[in-house]
Amino acid sequence: MKKRLLLLGLAPLAAAFLGTAQQDIWILIDGGRPAYAFALPAFIAENEPAKSTAEEARRIFEADIRYTRIFQLLPTTYYSYIRPLDPKNIFYKDWVSIQASLLFVGVLGESPAGELTFEGRLLDVKSERQIVGRRYQAGKGDLRYMMHRMADEIMKAFGEKPIFTSKIAFVSNRDGNNEIYFMDYDGARQERFTFNTVRDYMPAFAPEGRHIAYTSYRGLQAGLYLDDIYESRRTTIAVKGTNYAPAFTADGKKLAFSSSMDGNAEIYVAEVEYNPTRIGRIRRLTFNPAVDTAPSWSPNGREIVFTSDRGGTPQIYIMDAEGANPRRISFGSNHHDAPAWSPNGDKIAYVARVDSVFDIYLYHVQSGQVRKLTESNARNESPAWSPDGRHLVFTSNMRGGLQIFAVDADGQNLRQLTTQGENKLPDWSN
Secondary structure: OOOOOEEEOOOOOHHHHHHOOOOOOOHHHHEEEEEEEEEEOOOOOOOOOOHHHHHHHHHHHHHHHHHHHOEEEEOHHHHHOOOOOOOOOOHHHHHOOOOEEEEEEEEEEOOOOOOOEEEEEEEEEOOEEEEEEEEEEHHHHHHHHHHHHHHHHHHHHOOOOOOOEEEEEEEEOOOOOEEEEEEOOOOOOOOEOOOOOOOEEEEEEEEOEEEEEEOOOHHHEEEEEEEEEEOEEEEEEEOOOOEEEEEEEEOOOOEEEOOOOOOOOOOEEEEOOOOOOOOEEEEEEEOOOOOOEEEOOOOOEEEEEEEOOOOOOEEEEEOOOOOOOEEOOOOOOOEEEEEOOOOOOOOOEEEEEEOOOOEEEEEOOOOOOOOOOOOOEEEEEEEEOOOOOOEEEEEEEOOOOOOEEEOOOOOOOEEEEEOOOOEEEEEEEE
């Protein structure tokens, strides 16, 4: 999981750009939100061995930029109307003529041993200024990671949360047993994390990206554990009773989960400390004969949304972080479950069963309005948000067998991420 990527140069000028430049060309997407017109010509290869690698690098980077929903790539046919790109002498008026707001210039070199160097520059066409400049050096096996890093730097320059070097954890039985796996945001580089003879379920990333909590049936009990991803260190959270559905606060210092350690499924909160990792005090938050489960924190850590059947059927409730003031936000006799609070705090995704069909819905916290996100005669479950709150991953059998899918928060751009075995219960790292 560790990446050895050498960052050779830094040249961000985002402050100057964001403070002074006003773009004239806008393309409206996502319900009227403006997107920057983004020119992405072919990357320049410094030598012959780099040609095919430069093409692959551009394809990876293009997919990242297209996924952002804040940039709109210009058609490549536009580039035929202007002179060839010279990275040392940019003719900005050429790019103005094809209505580009932003221009990205990439130059890639490759040594005979496969060592790569990449220089990427994002330019503001109107003000003729550089917004972001990065130079990387890495092995060829880290090409995808290098391009994702570059895309993340651009996201940060525009005040957005980077997502391209994030990971998605999920459960798969592709090797004969339910284990935890990791993959890139786009489904690439799927790799197994746990290697057990018992079932592992419900992974949840800690916000610092180094630890992951999950349920494992060691000793025939559903215990909750916290693993260091990089150093294979395991910390026990709770093993008495059945323990599952872990969820971290945004600062990673608290972990909510459901447990039957006192005889009934209730919501508990554990204090988490790091360096070295240890679990502190565990407090019980809910006290009733119903099943309380699936907690998810608000971004500010002041509230928890969860599932409870205290009203007769599973419904969605919100309570204060100390367990007080529970109030129901879903209604009707339908089954509601698996709430997930968005990183921006404005929405809660959850699953509802209507006419025997499970779909994902979005509850708008301020207005209380509900919008249906998925629309298929299938079982759509286990929603989890991307770090920037623009996308979700979820489990579905819409194409046969359980698989992981991704969709934008407005219901567009459905993408299948897994195909091998049955895959479920995704969680997206920060």
